[in-house]
Amino acid sequence: MAVRAASADYPGAIMALLNPGWVKTDMGGTLATLAVEQSVSAMRDVIRKLTAEDSGTMVDYDGHRWPW
Numbered sequence: 001m002a003v004r005a006a007s008a009d010y011p012g013a014i015m016a017l018l019n020p021g022w023v024k025t026d027m028g029g030t031l032a033t034l035a036v037e038q039s040v041s042a043m044r045d046v047i048r049k050l051t052a053e054d055s056g057t058m059v060d061y062d063g064h065r066w067p068w
Contacts, residue, residue, distance in 0.1 A: 008056070020034075021034045
């Protein structure tokens with residue numbers, strides 16, 4: 001919610017909350033479905049495609065947008 005609230009205070013900035021997915025890290029564990037490289041690569045693609053209309057949204061690593 002902080003991202004959504006802050007986006008109204010900074011209309012010139014694009015602010016979005018990114019979900020990296022279930023990543024194979026110490027925290028995610030060995031059963032996680034994504035390698036770190038996959039998650040980061042996918043999130044970079046999502047970030048490149050963000051527009052002002054995306055500000056204040058929550059977006060998964062694969063581009064899926066979640067409703068608040």
